Amino acid sequence: MKLLERGVLIIGGGIAGCSLAIALAQRGIRVTVAEKLDVWNFHSSGIFVYSNGLAELQKLGVLPGILESGFTIEQGRNLYFDQHGELITETHYPSAPGTTLAPILGVRRSEMHRVLADRMRSLGVEVRLGATVASIEDSPERGAVIATLNDGSRMEASLMVGADGIRSQIRAMLFGILEPEDTGFGVWRSIHRRPPELREKIMMMGVGKRLGIMPISQDQLYVYATSNEPGHPRYEPARLHLTMREKFAEFAGPATPLLNDIRDPSQVFYTAVEEIRLPLPWSKGRVLLIGDAAHASTPFMGQGGTMAIEDSNVLASMLEEGQDVARVLLEFGARRQPKCQFVQDVSRRVGEAGGMENANTCVTRNARMREQAQADVDNFYRRLHEFDLSAT
Numbered sequence: 142m143k144l145l146e147r148g149v150l151i152i153g154g155g156i157a158g159c160s161l162a163i164a165l166a167q168r169g170i171r172v173t174v175a176e177k178l179d180v181w182n183f184h185s186s187g188i189f190v191y192s193n194g195l196a197e198l199q200k201l202g203v204l205p206g207i208l209e210s211g212f213t214i215e216q217g218r219n220l221y222f223d224q225h226g227e228l229i230t231e232t233h234y235p236s237a238p239g240t241t242l243a244p245i246l247g248v249r250r251s252e253m254h255r256v257l258a259d260r261m262r263s264l265g266v267e268v269r270l271g272a273t274v275a276s277i278e279d280s281p282e283r284g285a286v287i288a289t290l291n292d293g294s295r296m297e298a299s300l301m302v303g304a305d306g307i308r309s310q311i312r313a314m315l316f317g318i319l320e321p322e323d324t325g326f327g328v329w330r331s332i333h334r335r336p337p338e339l340r341e342k343i344m345m346m347g348v349g350k351r352l353g354i355m356p357i358s359q360d361q362l363y364v365y366a367t368s369n370e371p372g373h374p375r376y377e378p379a380r381l382h383l384t385m386r387e388k389f390a391e392f393a394g395p396a397t398p399l400l401n402d403i404r405d406p407s408q409v410f411y412t413a414v415e416e417i418r419l420p421l422p423w424s425k426g427r428v429l430l431i432g433d434a435a436h437a438s439t440p441f442m443g444q445g446g447t448m449a450i451e452d453s454n455v456l457a458s459m460l461e462e463g464q465d466v467a468r469v470l471l472e473f474g475a476r477r478q479p480k481c482q483f484v485q486d487v488s489r490r491v492g493e494a495g496g497m498e499n500a501n502t503c504v505t506r507n508a509r510m511r512e513q514a515q516a517d518v519d520n521f522y523r524r525l526h527e528f529d530l531s532a533t
C-alpha cells in the first residue's frame with residue numbers, strides 16, 4: 142500500500158492494537174506495536190464475543206484459534222432469572238447476518254491475547270515491550286510522523302495509531318487531558334470450574350445488582366456481577382473475595398455454588414466502570430485514536446472489544462482505498478463515531494435497568510422483559526447491521 146510505505150506505528154498491544162496490526166500486516170504493511178507492559182501478560186478474567194465480533198475475528202484469520210480456546214453457546218441461549226433463581230424469560234442471540242457463525246462465545250482474555258499474538262508473530266509484526274512514546278512530531282513535508290520512544294529511539298511512520306486504552310497517553314498528547322467519566326457502576330468478576338451441564342449464558346436480575354454466568358472454555362466459566370458504586374469507593378484488596386460474596390449473597394439458584402467457591406482475593410477482579418466519549422475528530426494529522434482510547438463503553442452489551450476489532454478492520458480497508466492518510470483518518474472517525482456511540486448509549490441504558498434499586502420497579506422491569514427482551518435483542522443487532530449497510 143503506497144499510502145503507508147513508511148510503515149505504521151501502533152501504541153498499545155490490547156485488543157485494538159493487535160487487531161489493527163494484524164489487519165494491516167495481512168495487507169503487506171510493515172507494522173510495529175509499542176506496548177508499555179514489560180511482559181506479554183494479559184492476566185484477567187473472561188470476555189464475551191457476540192457473532193458480529195466473531196465475524197470480525199474471522200477477517201483477521203484468528204477465528205479457528207478463538208473457537209478452539211473458547212466456548213460457544215448453542216443457539217445463543219440466554220436464560221434470565223431473578224435473584225431467587227426463578228426463570229424470568231429465555232432469549233436467543235442471532236448469528237451475524239449472512240453467516241452461520243455462533244451467536245456468542247466466551248473466552249479467557251489471556252487466551253484471546255495469545256491467539257492474537259501468535260497471528261501477529263506469523264505475519265512478522267514487530268512488538269516492542271516496555272515501550273511508550275516520549276514525543277510525537279508530525280512532519281507533512283516528509284509525509285511521516287516521527288515518534289521518540291521512552292528508550293530514546295526514534296521511529297518514522299506513515300501513520301501512528303493510539304490504541305492505548307481508556308487512559309490514553311496519545312489522546313492526552315493530541316487533545317489534552319480528558320478524564321474518563323465515572324459511570325457509578327462496579328463489575329466483579331471471577332473464574333470457576335464449569336459444571337458439564339452448564340452450557341448457556343445466564344443473567345440473574347436482582348435489585349440494584351445483576352449477576353451473570355458464562356462458560357469460557359470446556360472446563361471453565363466466568364461470573365460477572367454488577368453493582369451500583371457511586372463515588373468510586375475503594376475496596377480493601379485483601380477482602381475482595383469476602384466483599385463480593387457479601388454483596389451478592391441474595392443471589393440464589395445457580396449463583397450459590399459459585400459464590401461459595403470464591404475463597405481467595407486473588408480470584409476476584411473488581412473494576413469501577415468508566416466511559417470515554419471523545420468528540421470528533423479522533424485524529425490529528427497522521428495520528429489517530431481507536432478502541433477504548435476514543436470510545437470506551439460500559440460493558441453491559443459486551444461490545445467494547447468488538448468495536449475495537451471492527452475499528453481495525455474498517456480502518457485497514459479505508460486506508461487501502463484512500464488517497465490521503467489524514468483525510469482517511471478524519472473520515473474514519475466520522476464513520477465510526479455514530480455506531481460506537483449507539484453501543485455506548487444502549488449499554489448505559491441496560492446498565493441502568495440492571496441497577497434499579499426499588500423492588501417494585503424491578504418487578505415491573507422483569508414483567509416487561511418477559512414481553513420484550515427478545516425484541517430488544519433483535520432490534521439491537523438489526524440496528525448494528527444497519528450502521529454497516531449505511532456505511533457501504
Ligand SMILES: Cc1cc2nc3c(=O)[nH]c(=O)nc-3n(C[C@H](O)[C@H](O)[C@H](O)COP(=O)(O)OP(=O)(O)OC[C@H]3O[C@@H](n4cnc5c(N)ncnc54)[C@H](O)[C@@H]3O)c2cc1C
Binds near residue numbers: 190272
Ligand atoms: C468489566 C469489563 C468487562 C468487559 N467485557 C467485555 C466483553 O465481554 N466483551 C467485549 O467485547 N468488551 C468487553 N469490555 C470492553 C473491552 O475490554 C474493551 O473495549 C477493550 O479491551 C478495548 O481494547 P483496547 O485495545 O482499545 O484497550 P485496552 O484493552 O485497554 O488495551 C490498551 C493497551 O495499551 C497499553 N498501553 C496503555 N498505555 C500505553 C502507553 N502509554 N504506551 C504503550 N502502551 C500503552 C496497555 O498496556 C494495553 O495493553 C469490557 C470492559 C470492562 C471494563
